[in-house]
Amino acid sequence: QKEVEQDPGPLSVPEGAIVSLNCTYSNSAFQYFMWYRQYSRKGPELLMYTYSSGNKEDGRFTAQVDKSSKYISLFIRDSQPSDSATYLCAMSALAGGFKTIFGAGTRLFVKA
Amino acid sequence: NAGVMQNPRHLVRRRGQEARLRCSPMKGHSHVYWYRQLPEEGLKFMVYLQKENIIDESGMPKERFSAEFPKEGPSILRIQQVVRGDSAAYFCASSPDREQNTEAFFGQGTRLTVV
Numbered sequence: 001q002k003e004v005e006q007d008p009g010p011l012s013v014p015e016g017a018i019v020s021l022n023c024t025y026s027n028s029a030f031q032y033f034m035w036y037r038q039y040s041r042k043g044p045e046l047l048m049y050t051y052s053s054g055n056k057e058d059g060r061f062t063a064q065v066d067k068s069s070k071y072i073s074l075f076i077r078d079s080q081p082s083d084s085a086t087y088l089c090a091m092s093a094l095a096g097g098f099k100t101i102f103g104a105g106t107r108l109f110v111k112a
Numbered sequence: 113n114a115g116v117m118q119n120p121r122h123l124v125r126r127r128g129q130e131a132r133l134r135c136s137p138m139k140g141h142s143h144v145y146w147y148r149q150l151p152e153e154g155l156k157f158m159v160y161l162q163k164e165n166i167i168d169e170s171g172m173p174k175e176r177f178s179a180e181f182p183k184e185g186p187s188i189l190r191i192q193q194v195v196r197g198d199s200a201a202y203f204c205a206s207s208p209d210r211e212q213n214t215e216a217f218f219g220q221g222t223r224l225t226v227v
Contacts (some may be wrong), residue, residue: 090155100157
């Protein structure tokens with residue numbers, strides 16, 4: 001069993017839809033949870049960074065962490081074609097990038 | 113304020129040659145991490161370095177791979193005697209201070225192709 005499981009998709013939605021992206025994990029030591037966006041042939045770009053459980057909102061993006069269920073989510077409201085990318089969940093027991101474990105990424109397509 | 117700089121962006125090597133990948137962290141960042149990404153897979157941790165020190169290399173293959181972060185200059189990931197299975201995107205990330213609960217920022221990656 002992988003430490004982090006993420007559905008690779010692809011996920012295709014119409015413009016304006018609410019997108020829900022999810023990851024499950026098995027290591028209860030994880031405390032730092034991140035979502036990265038990666039455009040084709042580019043480096044990952046940090047979208048959201050959350051410590052422990054709870055919700056965090058930034059513009060159209062909301063990250064949720066449920067440590068009791070070992071489940072994290074990223075919601076994108078009013079999705080735009082420019083949101084089309086691969087979204088990687090990532091988590092770590094320690095701060096910074098040290099031994100951050102990444103999901104395989106979900107490919108998202110937002111159709112105009 | 114330049115981000116994490118990696119070069120070259122693309123590197124082609126023949127089997128048996130050496131590949132050198134360079135990473136200059138963001139200004140003020142003293143922690144460097146190297147990751148490898150295979151097609152359709154997530155990033156896999158390789159090594160964590162601070163200036164002149166390897167902190168953790170548990171993700172590095174035991175042979176042919178090495179990394180350094182000298183006092184002056186960029187961090188270098190070196191792959192000796194490359195094989196086709198080494199073809200991947202290699203990403204470098206940097207962060208200012210692990211204890212300050214800060215996130216890591218990634219470079220654009222070096223895409224290595226072994227022919």
